[in-house]
Ligand SMILES: O=C(O)CCC(=O)C(=O)O
């Protein structure tokens with residue numbers, strides 16, 4: 313096994329905007345993954361604990377109480393065991409996980425039906441969703457800054473008051489004992505890249521399992537904690553999705569990752585929470601006006617249609633004489649992974 317990867321840890325509250333923007337950009341270019349120091353975020357320990365607590369409560373419901381809230385064509389709702397197959401090419405059985413996709417809340421309100429016990433916690437969910445959104449805006453601003461573009465270039469294309477983005481909170485549950493699991497054949501979450509612009513990932517102490525693909529095509533575990541420091545909760549893992557990679561002509565990496573069953577004593581259940589931040593569905597994935605991106609393109613002289621990240625659903629960046637939109641890419645990827 314490859315040694316754990318040593319990803320950069322970024323202080324998101326750094327008043328030296330220029331330094332923070334470059335630190336964020338460098339990590340996004342080199343790894344496509346980075347940690348945000350949880351001491352520098354808008355979240356309190358209680359916000360994160362309450363989100364994991366309600367996640368545990370939801371997944372602990374009997375199947376009969378979750379089934380009425382099954383994921384529909386709008387991609388919101390409960391995803392049962394083996395329903396999603398993130399890497400259908402390599403895994404016959406679907407992912408060994410359950411998920412709950414919760415669409416970004418609006419003015420404190422949940423926009424979809426949920427079980428009464430979860431609905432009761434609407435205020436906590438809405439606060440968590442808002443804080444995720446705020447964090448994504450901070451990150452997108454810093455990345456724009458790092459790319460030497462107007463600070464609001466990305467955020468203005470993520471403004472959900474202007475249309476549908478697909479931004480969502482995703483609660484994930486990977487049970488440790490699933491009948492019929494076959495080591496070496498089955499996987500908790502198959503290899504994939506994320507589809508939107510950025511993903512925030514919240515993890516729990518003692519519940520590892522995430523791995524990223526290195527440029528040498530090996531799998532490197534991503535530790536829950538990057539070092540021995542004292543944190544109120546584990547640092548938030550941030551990764552770049554396909555949209556930002558297309559937008560920057562591959563300068564920012566949409567890195568392939570997966571979730572495995574850890575060996576040894578670490579065979580615990582894993583709970584994680586992702587926040588997927590996506591551009592407005594109508595946004596064309598055209599390389600952005602950045603000198604930094606232009607210099608990268610000049611250096612690479614790359615093929616226009618090269619695959620980005622895992623790239624499965626979007627080998628064609630041009631459709632019908634125009635560029636692919638963020639919404640089309642999202643739909644193509646979902647169609648490829650819900651069989
Ligand atoms: O649970 C995790 O650690 C990762 C989940 C993930 O990669 C995803 O849902 O896109």
Ligand SMILES: [Fe+2]
Pocket residue numbers: 504505506511569
């Ligand atoms: Fe992912």
